[in-house]
Amino acid sequence: MSRRLVRFGRQLWIVLILCWLSATAFAKDYPTAPRLKDNHGKFRVAYLQGGPFFEYDEVLAALVHALARNGWARQITIPPEATRTAQDLFAYLAAHKEWSDYLEFPPDAFFDSGWQDRSRAANQQKILKRTDIDMILAFGTWAGSDMKEMPKEFDRVPVVVVDVSDPLRSRIVDSNQDTGRDSLTARVDPRRYQRQVRLFHDVVGFRKLGVAFEGTVEGRSYAAIEDIDVVARKKGFTVVKAEHPGYFKSRGEAEKWLIRSARELAARVDAFYLTQQLGLNDQTLPQLIEIFNQKKIPVFSQTGSAEVKKGVLLSIATAGYRHEAEYQARKIAQILNGAKPRDLPLLFEDPANIAINLNTARKIGFDPPVDILEAADEIIKD
Numbered sequence: 375m376s377r378r379l380v381r382f383g384r385q386l387w388i389v390l391i392l393c394w395l396s397a398t399a400f401a402k403d404y405p406t407a408p409r410l411k412d413n414h415g416k417f418r419v420a421y422l423q424g425g426p427f428f429e430y431d432e433v434l435a436a437l438v439h440a441l442a443r444n445g446w447a448r449q450i451t452i453p454p455e456a457t458r459t460a461q462d463l464f465a466y467l468a469a470h471k472e473w474s475d476y477l478e479f480p481p482d483a484f485f486d487s488g489w490q491d492r493s494r495a496a497n498q499q500k501i502l503k504r505t506d507i508d509m510i511l512a513f514g515t516w517a518g519s520d521m522k523e524m525p526k527e528f529d530r531v532p533v534v535v536v537d538v539s540d541p542l543r544s545r546i547v548d549s550n551q552d553t554g555r556d557s558l559t560a561r562v563d564p565r566r567y568q569r570q571v572r573l574f575h576d577v578v579g580f581r582k583l584g585v586a587f588e589g590t591v592e593g594r595s596y597a598a599i600e601d602i603d604v605v606a607r608k609k610g611f612t613v614v615k616a617e618h619p620g621y622f623k624s625r626g627e628a629e630k631w632l633i634r635s636a637r638e639l640a641a642r643v644d645a646f647y648l649t650q651q652l653g654l655n656d657q658t659l660p661q662l663i664e665i666f667n668q669k670k671i672p673v674f675s676q677t678g679s680a681e682v683k684k685g686v687l688l689s690i691a692t693a694g695y696r697h698e699a700e701y702q703a704r705k706i707a708q709i710l711n712g713a714k715p716r717d718l719p720l721l722f723e724d725p726a727n728i729a730i731n732l733n734t735a736r737k738i739g740f741d742p743p744v745d746i747l748e749a750a751d752e753i754i755k756d
Contacts, residue, residue: 406707408445408476416478417508417710421464422497424516425489425625428656429677433537434460434513436699438467444703447474460513461486476710483507487516489625489652494520502528509709513537515592518546522558532715535560536702539567539650539676541720544595550720559705559715561698563723567598567676570690571605571647573728574674577688577746580645584671586616586635587649588628593618597649598676614643628653636662640669648686649676659684663734670738679729679752687734691727691751698724727751 411417423430435457441447450473456466461484467473468481485501487493498520501510510533512521518535522545541547541560548554550562571583583606587597594600599615606613616635622628632653639646646666648654654662663685666673675681678692692698701722709715729752735742747753 404708404713405711406444406704407711408707409711410476411508416474416476418478418480418483418506420480420483420485420501420504420507420510421460421513422485422487422501422510422517422521423460423513424487424494424520425514425652426459426461426486427514427650428680429650430513430537431458431460431463432680433695433698434463434511436695437511437536437702438463438473440696440699440703441474441477441706443700444707446476446703446707448472460484480506487520489516491621498524507531509534509706511536515539515544515546515595518560519544519592522546522553522555529555529557531557532709533558534702534706534709534715537698539598540595543600544592547720553716553720556714556716559709559718560720561701561722562720564721565601566723567601568605569726570674570676571598571602572609573690573726574645574647574672574688575605575609575611577743578645578672578674578740580611580643580672582612582614582643582645584614584616584639584643584646585649586632586639586651587618588622588651589617589619590621593651596651602647614639622652625652629655629658632658633661633665636665640665640671644671646671646673647676648673648681656684659686667734667737670740672738672740682729682731682752683754685731685734687731687738687740689729690724691729692724693727693751698722730754 442449452466456462464479464484468479471478485497487497494516510521510531512518512533512535515538518538518541521533535546535558538546538560541562542550547560547562550564553560585597585602587593587599602613616639618631672687675686675689678689682689705718708718728750730742730750731754733756
């Protein structure tokens with residue numbers, strides 16, 4: 375058994391123990407059984423996102439399925455055209471109220487800031503005026519931050535913050551144990567990105583790791599820059615950074631900058647860490663993959679196996695976001711049964727499973743060690 379497999383086995387064992395400890399934190403447990411409101415009506419759930427992002431789409435779909443597995447909804451067949459975006463899925467479920475006897479998505483309760491600062495304040499005001507909402511699902515760092523900054527009187531509405539890279543550094547939570555707001559809960563995994571970068575280095579053994587990011591509080595949080603630097607100091611590799619000065623003015627500007635930065639970094643690094651950001655989408659991802667494949671540079675996706683299926687070499691297997699969705703569905707059930715969001719534990723770590731694309735490995739001339747293949751949960755061959 376190689377040292378690499380031993381290291382990975384230790385990491386996996388630690389993560390499993392932490393996941394068990396996280397689960398036992400629910401032992402003081404609030405009820406999770408499906409129920410109606412005291413007036414026998416359905417709970418009305420609103421949705422807020424900073425802007426469109428494919429991961430929000432997939433996590434919302436996984437969350438809907440998790441709610442069904444937990445009895446809060448029916449296992450219905452949703453047509454593919456209704457799952458292309460979070461907004462499509464929300465609209466479909468709003469129009470098909472039979473999907474749940476306990477939950478309702480009001481048709482006018484989907485709020486999207488479109489990655490525009492001016493829309494954030496406008497959506498905050500719209501939500502503040504709503505008196506018919508029983509819960510808000512806030513997807514992403516922008517949405518979570520906007521809900522954290524709502525006036526004190528807004529504490530009447532519970533907020534579940536979903537799919538945030540680093541709630542602590544983006545100031546959505548006050549600490550990894552406390553959100554600092556009675557009405558708000560989130561998920562924290564303080565070592566998530568350190569585990570990713572450490573695993574990437576253990577597998578590939580690079581000397582210069584490239585990363586491109588927006589030089590703002592949110593941008594540095596999305597890219598987990600501090601975590602990358604921590605691992606770099608411990609492992610002895612160099613981090614080569616392409617940092618955009620301040621906020622992007624538009625998605626188009628972000629896309630062009632990301633592609634240009636990738637070309638510049640490809641000439642200077644021997645590995646690349648692909649992080650969440652405004653310029654990354656289904657149009658730019660194939661271009662990024664091609665840029666690094668031509669230079670035979672391995673790429674690790676911060677997001678998960680969805681990007682590995684699209685051609686990125688490595689990531690952590692996300693199993694369709696099932697684990698996170700189950701965690702969030704349980705929290706939603708507890709809150710709707712009377713739990714104070716702030717009282718619920720924040721720590722949850724995904725199982726440390728590997729996703730690898732063997733087709734990409736062949737293209738860049740990377741021969742995955744046998745122990746890595748044996749440890750992989752998702753192996754993409756086409």
